[in-house]
Amino acid sequence: MTALVRCEGLAVAYPGRPPALTGVSFAAPAGVRVAVLGPNGGGKTTLFRALLGELPAAAGTLDVARCAVVPQTERSRLDFPVSALDVAVMGALSRLPWWRRPGRAERAKAAEALERVGLGDRIDHTFGDLSGGQRQRVLVARALVQDAPVLLLDEPFSGLDTASTDRLERLLADLAAEGRTLLIATHDVDQARTWDLVLCVNRHQIAYGPPAETLTLPVLEETYGASLLALPGSDGQVVCPPHHHDHGDHDHDHAH
């Protein structure tokens, strides 16, 4: 299977600074969900920006299909007078020349994308009035309008309650099943275990592979450094990165 994302010895630097991320080598085929784990400032966002072409490769090679980003919904201004449809339509701008306004075709496509993420009945709602989970799905719809085979999601589950998390999980599984590659930045190791591949970074790549082989205690310790906590009474098998969880049973699969 051809990889939609392939990096070889990639290093990324912000202009005039030493590399923020080095030694990234991985290939992600179509149809997988890749968890990108790492501490804050560990290089997750830097990697995304390199994949988008916003930052050049300081070393190594990068071969990636067209990417669309699903940003954190917390970053959006909620006081803006825009509807869910207005936001989804913005996904069409990347392929329109500057003198063309989005027209009927683009609006139809955006409405279809909102339908796809389960928000067909919220098209005319004000973006800022939607719940956090709904806003996150509007931003997924916007990325779908961009028609990119690779989706980069920046901590899409942060701040979501259980029901919204479930719903978004199902949506991401469906999108991957349709042949897209999803790179999902997350802090949730438990969630990462249920996906196809895991990429651990902390200023350099620490591990890449299926979760069962990759998410070992040494790898997680190296990824999260001193901020890692072992759960009491878990004999070191269960680890807990900065985010807390009040349960210890991880040996089961998620039903989707």
Place this chain on the structure above:
Amino acid sequence: MLALLHDLTDPWREPLLRRAFLEVALLGLAGGAMGCWVVLYRLSYSAESLAHSLLPGLVLAALLGLPLLLGGAAGILVAALAVALAARTPVIGRDTAVAIVVTTLFGLGALLALSADSPPGLDGLLFGDVLGVDDGDLWLAGGLVVALGVVLGLGHHRLLAVGLDRLSAPSLGIRAGVVDAVLLVALAATLLVAVQGLGNLLVVALLVAPALTAGRFTRRMGPMIAVSMAVAVLGGWGGLYLSYHAGIAAGASVAGVLCVVALLSVALTRRRRSPRTRRGARSRAPSPRTSPSAPAGR
């Protein structure tokens, strides 16, 4: 009834006032539309600063007999460069840099305008002279309306995207820096043209007050711009009528009426808005804090 009709039609008999009505209408269309982006992009303070800092340019142009537009443009350019330079000085913040530069330039302009040797009539630069507009001013205002219509019309969706979330604009193929620059140039052009009708001190009312009013009654950008333009034109005309019948300064009346309308709209919608906000909060699912923190599928 007939008396009211006369009150409304009388001013239109005078060519001077007909021109003023036309000028205020054109500036209202331009300022009403531009103001919505100024308010949403939180540029109100920048707009006020730019308007004040172009005074020395205007005064110098008036003293030298050059076109005011030229002097104003030079003034804005000098102000922008001075702010950029001052903001680079490590001990001065950007906010402080703007304040220092603006007061310096405005003081310089006032010094030039109010010195004994200056010809009379320069106070029109401060408070505007909407009753003194000539055909050239009207053509200029008309040109501004057309230009803004094209720029804001074509840029509408990109302006929305950058305003909503600046950081993710590049991933949508939008250069936020270019969008900002276009918006600032459009703002500078609007100020340059409007300053001649309403003056340095009052022009910001035309940009901020109608947009604030419109924002209280609309939920989408398109309708907000339409309402803002209507409020600016009708409020501006209201100001001219007030000036005519009460015998008070035209520019100040226009600015005053627009600001009173804005204040009233805020007061009237304060109560109306809160139930909707509460309803919005209730319709949302319980926050993560109140629900068990188990992740999905468990």
